[in-house]
Amino acid sequence: xxxxxxxxxxxxxxxxxxxxxxxxxxxxxxxxxxxxxxxxxxxxxxxxxxxxxxxxxxxxxxxxxxxxxxxxxxxxxxxxxxxxxxxxxxx
Amino acid sequence: xxxxxxxxxxxxxxxxxxxxxxxxxxxxxxxxxxxxxxxxxxxxxxxxxxxxxxxxxxxxxxxxxxxxxxxxxxxxxxxxxxxxxxxxxxxxxxxxxxxxxxxxxxxxxxxxxxxxxxxxxxxxxxxxxxxxxxxxxxxxxxxxxxxxxxxxxxxxxxxxxxxxxxxxxxxxxxxxxxxxxxxxxxxxxxxxxxxxxxxxxxxxxxxxxxxxxxxxxxxxxxxxxxxxxxxxxxxxxxxxxxxxxxxxxxxxxxxxxxxxxxxxxxxxxxxxxxxxxxxxxxxxxxxxxxxxxxxxxxxxxxxxxxxxxxxxxxxxxxxxxxxxxxxxxxxxxxxxxxxxxxxxxxxxxxxxxxxxxxxxxxxxxxxxxxxxxxxxxxxxxxxxxxxxxxxxxxxxxxxxxxxxxxxxxxxxxxxxxxxxxxxxxxxxxxxxxxxxxxxxxxxxxxxxxxxxxxxxxxxxxxxxxxxxxxxxxxxxxxxxxxxxxxxxxxxxxxxxxxxxxxxxxxxxxxxxxxxxxxxxxxxxxxxxxxxxxxxxxxxxxxxxxxxxxxxxxxxxxxxxxxxxxxxxxxxxxxxxxxxxxxxxxxxxxxxxxxxxxxxxxxxxxxxxxxxxxxxxxxxxxxxxxxxxxxxxxxxxxxxxxxxxxxxxxxxxxxxxxxxxxxxxxxxxxxxxxxxxxxxxxxxxxxxxxxxxxxxxxxxxxxxxxxxxxxxxxxxxxxxxxxxxxxxxxxxxxxxxxxxxxxxxxxxxxxxxxxxxxxxxxxxxxxxxxxxxxxxxxxxxxxxxxxxxxxxxxxxxxxxxxxxxxxxxxxxxxxxxxxxxxxxxxxxxxxxxxxxxxxxxxxxxxxxxxxxxxxxxxxxxxxxxxxxxxxxxxxxxxxxxxxxxxxxxxxxxxxxxxxxx
Numbered sequence: 001x002x003x004x005x006x007x008x009x010x011x012x013x014x015x016x017x018x019x020x021x022x023x024x025x026x027x028x029x030x031x032x033x034x035x036x037x038x039x040x041x042x043x044x045x046x047x048x049x050x051x052x053x054x055x056x057x058x059x060x061x062x063x064x065x066x067x068x069x070x071x072x073x074x075x076x077x078x079x080x081x082x083x084x085x086x087x088x089x090x091x
Numbered sequence: 092x093x094x095x096x097x098x099x100x101x102x103x104x105x106x107x108x109x110x111x112x113x114x115x116x117x118x119x120x121x122x123x124x125x126x127x128x129x130x131x132x133x134x135x136x137x138x139x140x141x142x143x144x145x146x147x148x149x150x151x152x153x154x155x156x157x158x159x160x161x162x163x164x165x166x167x168x169x170x171x172x173x174x175x176x177x178x179x180x181x182x183x184x185x186x187x188x189x190x191x192x193x194x195x196x197x198x199x200x201x202x203x204x205x206x207x208x209x210x211x212x213x214x215x216x217x218x219x220x221x222x223x224x225x226x227x228x229x230x231x232x233x234x235x236x237x238x239x240x241x242x243x244x245x246x247x248x249x250x251x252x253x254x255x256x257x258x259x260x261x262x263x264x265x266x267x268x269x270x271x272x273x274x275x276x277x278x279x280x281x282x283x284x285x286x287x288x289x290x291x292x293x294x295x296x297x298x299x300x301x302x303x304x305x306x307x308x309x310x311x312x313x314x315x316x317x318x319x320x321x322x323x324x325x326x327x328x329x330x331x332x333x334x335x336x337x338x339x340x341x342x343x344x345x346x347x348x349x350x351x352x353x354x355x356x357x358x359x360x361x362x363x364x365x366x367x368x369x370x371x372x373x374x375x376x377x378x379x380x381x382x383x384x385x386x387x388x389x390x391x392x393x394x395x396x397x398x399x400x401x402x403x404x405x406x407x408x409x410x411x412x413x414x415x416x417x418x419x420x421x422x423x424x425x426x427x428x429x430x431x432x433x434x435x436x437x438x439x440x441x442x443x444x445x446x447x448x449x450x451x452x453x454x455x456x457x458x459x460x461x462x463x464x465x466x467x468x469x470x471x472x473x474x475x476x477x478x479x480x481x482x483x484x485x486x487x488x489x490x491x492x493x494x495x496x497x498x499x500x501x502x503x504x505x506x507x508x509x510x511x512x513x514x515x516x517x518x519x520x521x522x523x524x525x526x527x528x529x530x531x532x533x534x535x536x537x538x539x540x541x542x543x544x545x546x547x548x549x550x551x552x553x554x555x556x557x558x559x560x561x562x563x564x565x566x567x568x569x570x571x572x573x574x575x576x577x578x579x580x581x582x583x584x585x586x587x588x589x590x591x592x593x594x595x596x597x598x599x600x601x602x603x604x605x606x607x608x609x610x611x612x613x614x615x616x617x618x619x620x621x622x623x624x625x626x627x628x629x630x631x632x633x634x635x636x637x638x639x640x641x642x643x644x645x646x647x648x649x650x651x652x653x654x655x656x657x658x659x660x661x662x663x664x665x666x667x668x669x670x671x672x673x674x675x676x677x678x679x680x681x682x683x684x685x686x687x688x689x690x691x692x693x694x695x696x697x698x699x700x701x702x703x704x705x706x707x708x709x710x711x712x713x714x715x716x717x718x719x720x721x722x723x724x725x726x727x728x729x730x731x732x733x734x735x736x737x738x739x740x741x742x743x744x745x746x747x748x749x750x751x752x753x754x755x756x757x758x759x760x761x762x763x764x765x766x767x768x769x770x771x772x773x774x775x776x777x778x779x780x781x782x783x784x785x786x787x788x789x790x791x792x793x794x795x796x797x798x799x800x801x802x803x804x805x806x807x808x809x810x811x812x813x814x815x816x817x818x819x820x821x822x823x824x825x826x827x828x829x830x831x832x833x834x835x836x837x838x839x840x841x842x843x844x845x846x847x848x849x850x851x852x853x854x855x856x857x858x859x860x861x862x863x864x865x866x867x868x869x870x871x872x873x874x875x876x877x878x879x880x881x882x883x884x885x886x887x888x889x890x891x892x893x894x895x896x897x898x899x900x901x902x903x904x905x906x907x908x909x910x911x912x913x914x915x916x917x918x919x920x921x922x923x924x925x926x927x928x929x930x931x932x933x934x935x936x937x938x939x940x941x942x943x944x945x946x947x948x949x950x951x952x953x954x955x956x957x958x959x960x961x962x963x964x965x966x967x968x969x970x971x972x973x974x975x976x977x978x979x980x981x982x983x984x985x986x987x988x989x990x991x
Contacts, residue, residue, distance in 0.1 A: 021176055028174030035166050035339065039332040051326040052317045055159055055385055062169065062378050069173040070371035077367040 017076070024072045027065065034061045098238055098422070105423055106261065109430075112289050113269050113282030120281035128281050129361045131368035137284045137355045138373045139291035141168060141346060142380050143223070143432035144230035145503040147294055147425045150381065152402035154388040158328025163335060165381050167342030169374040175366050178347065179356065181521055183366055185624050186357035190691035194353040194513060195443040198535075200695035201520040201621050202528035203614030209447035209694065211535045212513055216350045216443060217482065218539075218547070219509030220436055224486030225493065226502045227429035228255045230402075232490075234425050237406045238418075259487045262433050263480050270438040271475045283434060284359055290427035295379060297424025301405055302383020304417055305390050309408065316386045323389045337587045341504070344511035350439035351432065358439075433483070441478035446694030449474035454700065467650045471693060493551065501586075505550050508590050512538035515598045519605070524618045526601070529608040534601025538593045545574050546589035613699075641674040642923065644685060645968040647701060651692050655904075658966070660688060669746045672927070673967055676745070757931060771813060775806035816947045823954035830873040830958065832982060837910065838866035840874055841901060844881030851886035858898035866903045870910060871981040872959055880952045880963065884914045884974050887948065891972065892918035908980050913966065915973040926965045 038054055116128055127133070146164075153161035171178065182197075191197045195216065199209035232255045269282040310316045320326060346352050360366070391404035395411055405425065409417040450471055515534050519526040565573040575585045577592050610618065641661070648657035658673055664684065665675035675681050682702060689698035782799040785791065791799075822828050845859065870877075888899045900915045921929060930953045949963075956963045961978030 024176040025174070028170045028177070031166075031170050031173060032339075035170070036336060038330060039335055041330075051158055051328065051385075052320040055320070058159065058162055058166075059378065059382065062166075062374070065169065065173055066371050066374045066378065069374065073367040073370050077364050 020072060020075055024069075024076060027068060027072065031061070031065045034065075095238070098235070098419075101419060101423070102426060105426070106265070109286045109289065110265070110268075113286040116285035117269070117282040128285060129365075131362075131365040132372070133284065133288045134355075134360065134362075134365040135369045135372040135376065136288035136291040137359065138352070138369060139294070139376055140287060140351055140355060140431050140435050141349075142291075142294065142377070142428060143503075144227050144425055144429040145223075146380060147298060147428040148230050148234070148402050148405055149226075149503060150384045151388045151391065151404045152400070154384050155325065155392055155401035155404070158325050159330070159385070160328065160334060160338065161384060162381055163338035164342045165377040167339045167344070168346040169377060170339070171343045171346050172370050172373050175370040178518070178521070179366055179370075180363070181624060182347070182357050183360050183363055185521065185621055186360065187363070188624060189620075189695065190687050192358060192446060192691065192694050193439055193443045194348060194350050194517070195447050196690075196694045197353075197357075198513065198516055198520065198531065199447065200690070201617055202516075202526070202531050203611050203617055204695045204699040205528045205532075205614075206447060206451050206697070206700070208516075208528060208532055208535070209443070211532060211539070213440075213443040213447045215512055215535065215539050216510060217440055217485070218543075219506045220350065220440055220482070221485045221489045222493075222502045222550075223506040224433055224436060224483065225490035226506075227433050228258055228486060228490045231255070231258050231426060231429045233400075233403060234406055234422055237403055237410065238422070255487060255490055258429075259483045262430060262437070263483045265430075266434045266437045266441075266479050266483075267476050270434065270441070270479065271472050280359065280438065283438065284355070287355070287431045287435065290431040291376075294424040294427045295376065297420045297427075298380060298383065298405070300417060301409060301421050302387060304414065305383060305387050305408060309394065309412060310386070310390050316389065319393060320385060320389050323392055325385070325389055325392065331584075333583065333587050337590055338504070341507050341511050341590055344514040345507040348510045348513040348517060349507075350443065350510070351436040354435055354439040354442075433486070437479045437482050440482050441475045442694075444478040444482075445471055445474040446697060449478070450693050450697050451700065454697070467693070468653060471651075501550070504586055505546055508546055508586065508593065509539075509542050511590070512542055512593060512597055515594075515601045519601060520618075521621050521624075523605075524615075524622045525605050526618065527605045527608045527610040528614055530601045530604030530606075533604035534597045534599075537600040538597030541577075541593040541596055542589060545577060545592060546585065549574050549585065641677050642968050644677065644682075644702075645673065648685065648689065649968065651689055651701075660685070669742050670749070672964065674923075753927065756928060760928070760931065768813075772810065775810050779803050779806050816951065820947055820951055820954060823951065823958055826958065828958055830982075831875065832871055833874050834869055834871050835874045837868050837870050837903060837912075838863065840870075840878050841866060841881060841903075841912075844878050844885055847878070848882050848885035848889060851889045855889060855897060857889055857892075858896065860898060860900040862902060866901075868903070868905055868910065869980075870978070872978060876955045876959060877978070880955050880976060881912075883948045883952050884976070888914060888916040888918075888972065892916040894918050894971075905980070909961075910978055910980060912976045912978075913969075913973060914976070915966070915969050915971055917971045920967075920970070920972045921965065923967070926967065929965065930963070 035058070038057070041054075120128060150161050150164075153164075185191065186197065189197075189200055191200065195209045195212035198212050199205055202208050235254050269286070270280060306313065306316050310319060346356075387404055387408060388401060391399070391401060391408050395404065395407060399407060405421050406418055409415075409421060450467070453470060512535060515538070516526070516531040520531070561574070565571065571577065571579050573581075575581075575588060577588070580588060580591075583591060645657060645661050648660070651657075652660065661673045661675060664681050665672055668675050668678070668681075670676070686695075686698050686702045689701065692698075693701075782803050786796060786799055786803075841861070885899065888897075892899070894917045896917075898917050900913070902913045902915070904911050930949050953963055956976065956978065959978055960982055961976065963974060963976050966973040966975045
């Protein structure tokens with residue numbers, strides 16, 4: 001006899017969605033951290049000038065941020081179209 | 092080399108293309124085919140006005156001077172965009188809910204619709220934008236100059252001032268043509284946005300083309316460029332942590348507070364979901380715009396002669412290797428960057444100036460205030476046009492004054508720090524309920540003054556506007572007040588120093604001011620509505636019942652929104668309340684909605700002031716305040732439901748009450764009419780009887796017989812007419828009438844009616860105002876019946892218009908398959924309480940003797956119009972009696988009518 005498994009919490013979708021908005025909120029903070037990281041390198045610490053490398057690093061971080069933002073935007077707006085957005089603010 | 096004439100021709104052709112695109116977009120939007128005009132891609136592309144000529148030319152120059160530091164200008168906006176869930180989403184929602192027209196409007200609306208704040212923000216924005224606009228003029232002029240300097244002879248470059256003047260003039264024209272076509276900022280500028288999106292593509296393609304050309308043609312691919320970068324002088328740039336973080340911060344602040352960014356991001360936003368797309372697409376655009384900046388700078392420094400202006404490498408590099416077409420494309424890219432920025436900035440600033448400075452000033456100056464506003468619409472549009480010209484004029488003046496010499500990047504940053512002063516009031520306003528108007532004014536004022544003193548004025552150079560001694564020793568020799576070393580901090584560079592002190596003092600003044608002052612009631616309600624914009628529909632309710640008369644409000648709104656728009660708004664509101672006609676009850680909800688609608692046209696503060704004139708003393712009740720102060724949100728929500736129910740009940744009760752009143756009045760009227768009609772029937776009967784008795788006398792002379800017989804005849808005709816009318820009415824009411832449909836020209840029908848009605852009181856001189864060209868339109872209807880209605884209306888006007896010089900205006904309009912014909916005279920009109928009765932049978936307002944009819948005319952008209960598929964209604968608030976006849980261009984088919 002197999003009982004159908006009941007989910008412990010019903011609003012699984014809503015839960016996912018709220019964590020997604022958390023991620024969307026945290027993304028700029030992550031970006032800020034990564035963009036300010038070069039400040040700690042200080043070119044003085046490396047005798048060889050590394051502008052090219054620094055540039056590549058910044059553009060790479062930038063591009064990854066865009067990718068993640070695109071993904072989050074898709075998930076956030078594609079999930080439930082037409083759903084009123086009012087409830088999202090409350091957890 | 093490209094001759095000057097060709098360059099100018101290409102520019103003009105490009106501008107013509109923009110005109111066409113803008114025009115086509117406007118046309119499409121007018122026909123309601125918004126579709127892809129409002130796609131997320133167009134929205135994202137319109138945001139690209141962030142990339143001005145400063146980006147296009149200046150970024151390379153910046154990179155040549157300070158290495159990778161240029162990138163901070165794009166990192167800030169990237170963080171703001173990918174963090175849209177924090178701020179932008181809220182801003183856009185607030186902007187839509189409150190019909191915000193500009194950033195000044197947002198600040199003024201948040202802090203209690205205070206116009207003083209609107210003025211402060213407007214002043215900051217205009218002062219900060221002036222150097223920025225000058226910068227755009229300068230870059231276009233310089234880029235013309237690049238082509239000039241390579242020509243040995245031939246077209247001498249006129250002088251640079253003249254070029255800048257031509258550019259400024261052309262931009263003014265374009266902006267006025269497309270930016271001030273419609274008044275309501277929320278109606279959005281489809282044409283301009285479309286043109287900007289096109290320009291965004293052009294500048295991206297141009298910069299990418301130059302970049303690809305530089306990396307793979309001039310240099311030898313990616314590896315070679317990487318090696319060149321490390322070998323070039325750029326590699327030695329020192330990363331200054333303060334500047335790195337400060338510039339990221341200031342650019343992030345600027346994208347939120349620049350008036351032009353606010354315009355495209357919030358005001359022109361048509362769908363919140365577009366923001367989700369823009370959150371990654373706009374950073375991608377920025378990334379692509381900056382991708383080739385360092386390579387171009389490095390290769391430019393290596394290949395171009397010593398002393399070449401790095402700000403122009405984007406142009407000079409292709410020219411140096413003989414790629415004229417590429418240079419031309421780059422030139423168009425730069426031209427696009429400059430023009431799109433100037434156009435949007437001018438529109439945004441002009442809206443602010445007209446809404447917060449000109450209109451309030453005009454309202455306070457004229458006697459009678461908003462009570463008799465006349466045509467505010469014309470004034471607002473005119474003031475916007477003049478402001479656009481004025482703002483571009485200021486930009487030109489700054490360009491002429493500063494001599495156009497400073498490096499591009501420096502000017503742009505000064506401007507950025509200036510608009511950043513709005514940030515504390517903005518962020519505080521949408522996240523902190525405790526922020527007050529006084530605090531905001533103190534913060535804005537402090538920040539603005541520090542910025543002026545520490546950055547803006549010194550930017551004119553020592554000996555410019557501040558004397559060298561003041562710069563070196565401070566005012567009156569007070570060392571700690573030196574503009575570039577306030578409080579003795581001399582280690583920071585001037586820009587960072589000004590940013591640091593202005594933001595610190597600004598925020599401190601804002602917070603202290605807010606903590607120490609007590610906000611007014613409207614301010615507190617607006618605060619709740621803004622901070623909790625996602626929680627529920629706006630609860631802020633500034634108006635309680637009383638004071639305002641719907642008819643006065645309609646008359647005022649017509650002056651601002653235009654007659655048609657205002658009438659439609661009032662009609663819809665009345666319908667929503669379950670009433671017919673144009674005059675809804677002046678419930679708080681209605682006044683709130685009206686205020687917001689007006690706010691969309693003239694800004695929140697002005698709209699509030701105008702409404703306040705009608706609802707004096709009715710602003711806020713103690714209960715409202717309690718509701719706002721109360722922390723018990725659940726109770727509020729529960730009571731909202733109750734309120735909705737009780738509102739519905741109240742509406743039903745109102746409808747019933749109205750129906751009852753009408754019935755009572757009708758029954759009184761009917762009694763009166765019955766006695767009247769028996770009188771009307773009896774009078775002719777009596778005379779017929781009397782005269783026929785006399786006629787029985789055989790000895791009556793012949794001419795007397797003749798006379799009495801004709802009297803009997805006339806009385807009989809009168810009786811017949813009365814009975815005909817009654818019969819006609821009953822046929823019409825039972826919908827048994829046979830309609831004789833024909834095609835006719837409306838103009839001819841009106842002519843017939845005017846002709847036929849001219850024998851009513853022919854002794855009066857009556858002026859007709861008609862616009863013949865608009866009247867010519869075909870209509871399929873029962874022409875005789877329609878003319879009957881027209882005759883009735885015209886002869887009514889002739890009969891009852893009591894003006895000394897009576898006149899009648901007939902205006903015709905066609906819209907969505909329906910024709911409206913308005914008949915407006917200049918008499919005293921019909922009193923409010925009678926307006927709902929005039930179309931009833933047997934109703935007559937004046938003495939019967941003068942009217943000479945039985946009071947059936949308008950009732951018959953109404954029935955005819957119903958039979959023709961149209962309506963007839965009284966139009967209040969037109970300064971006289973006014974009737975509106977509406978009818979379909981062609982009759983609806985039976986099955987359609989039944990389906991509907």
